[in-house]
Amino acid sequence: MTHPTRRAVGAAAMALTLAAALGAAPTSAAPGRPEPPGRPDMDVRFATFNASLNREVEGELTQRLQAGDDQQIRNAAETLQRARPDVVLINEFDQAPGNAELFHDNYLAVPQNGAEPLDYPYTYVAPVNTGVPSGHDLNGDGVVGGPDDAWGFGLFPGQYGMVVYSRYPIDVDAVRTFQLFRWADMPGNVIPEGFYDDDAREALRLSSKSHWDVPVTIGGHTVHVLAAHPTPPTFDGPEDRNGRRNHDEIRFWADYVSPGQRSSYIYDDEGGRGGLEPGARFVIVGDYNADPFDGDSLDGAINQLLDHPRISTKVTPRSPGGPEQALVQGGVNLEHRGDPAFDTADFSEPPGNLRVDYVLPSTSLPVLDAQVFWPLASDPLFRLVGTYPFPTSDHRLVWADVRLPHRP
Incomplete structure (x- = not known):
């Protein structure tokens, strides 16, 4: 979520490979934490970052990516270089052909x-x-017509x-x-009663952006x-259509990772039915715009994930900068x-700083460590x-x- 103005996403499709072979990018711990010697390849860092790589005018981000000298984009890239995730979701990234490569x-x-450069072959x-x-x-x-009548709020597709x-x-x-x-x-959805006409209610898509299940192959594991x-x-307004949609967008993953009847209603864009297969390893990532204690989301919205029996919450990402700010x-x-050490976004009042960005592994993936990239004001990386006005984003990388498990 961006304050005080709201922007959005659109559609420009591609699934691409940046290189044919897997690169061996160096890995390191977050600033202020020593790197374990000889970190095994099977220890994998997953991250999410709402990087505010969006612009008000269609095509403007492409121009700035081509130029290579935009300071805010450089800051976003450096943040990633400092945290060095192996797999990362970036939210708020204007889509257009070639933007990901640029x-x-x-x-x-x-x-x-x-900072050391990063190489993501995929x-x-x-x-x-x-x-x-x-x-x-x-x-x-x-x-x-207009951005608020798009399937998801947006000034232009992408x-x-x-x-x-x-x-x-x-x-x-x-x-x-x-x-x-x-x-x-x-x-059992929570669509507001009486707000949408029958045609709109029947047609309205759940995802304000989309939900993606992206399988990554790591050492023979998926x-x-x-x-x-x-x-x-x-x-x-008082109908709380966005709060209700937020709740059910979060619920979608809670149902998806639940085998059996609970996920049987789900269908994908190719017509495939059902949710994630039992025993599959997963990591839920993204800006979910919901805090477990504070803010404007429906009560219990994010707890649909945090209290899920298949989701590990034993280690909560934290930072020293959240409590300080x-x-x-x-x-x-x-x-x-909520504990400000868990905050991931610096929002104006209301609602104030919140925990809204999540990396939630399945219980089958032991969590070694988890952090929010929010240094103290005395840290050079602050x-x-x-x-505000933020040099990079109002969100923090998590x-x-x-x-x-290793395979021979």
Whole structure:
């Protein structure tokens, strides 16, 4: 979620490979934490980063990616270079043909301020709903058209998209996307009663962007990267249509990772039915725009994942900078019930700083460590997060290290 204005994502589809062979990119721990000597290849760092790589004008991000000298984009790239994830989802990335490669080649693969470059041989991008006209009056203003009547809020197709980068091969043929899944097809949904007309209610898609199941092959193992970016639970009226949609976008993954009847209603964009197979390893990543204690989301929205029996929450990503900024900024932050060490976003009041970005592994993936990239103000790398107006993003990168069993 971006404050105080709202932007969105659109659709420009491609699933591509940046190189044929797996690169051996160096790995390192986050700043301030020593690197374990000889970290095994089977210890894998998954991350999510709402990097604010979006612009108000269609094509502008492409121009800045081509130029290679945009300071905000350089900051985003350096943040990734400092955290060094093996697999990362980037939210709020304007989609257009070539943008994923341009960011990789002109920023990630280039040393930023002395940081080691990153090489991601594998990338996945697919269509999203934001910015795509729906043909319905979705905001109830009596007029059809404009960004608030797109399937997901957006000024143009491609705004606020998503991209997955990986050091490990992506099984593109096995990817499942759920861009077209209709909200009304979710049993027990919380669509607001009486707000949408019958045609709009029947047609409205659940995902404000999309839900992706991206299988990554790591040392003979498959890990399903479950990527999404539910709508902020704000920018609506008393019907709370966005808060309700946010709740059910989160619920989708809770159902998807539950074998049997609970996930049997799900269908993907190719017509495949059902959820994730029993025993499959997965990591849920993304900006879910919901805090377990504070903010505007429906009560219990994110707890649908945090309390799920197949999801590991034994280690919560934390930072030293979150508590410091909550204290310095004061206001509503001092009234929050959640631990500010777990905050991942620096929002203006209301709602104040929140935990909204998540890396949630399955219980079959032991978590070794997890952190939020939010240094103290005294840390030289604080310049990458800063305070409003933010030099990079109002969100912080979140990562978790998980261990996969070795295979001979």
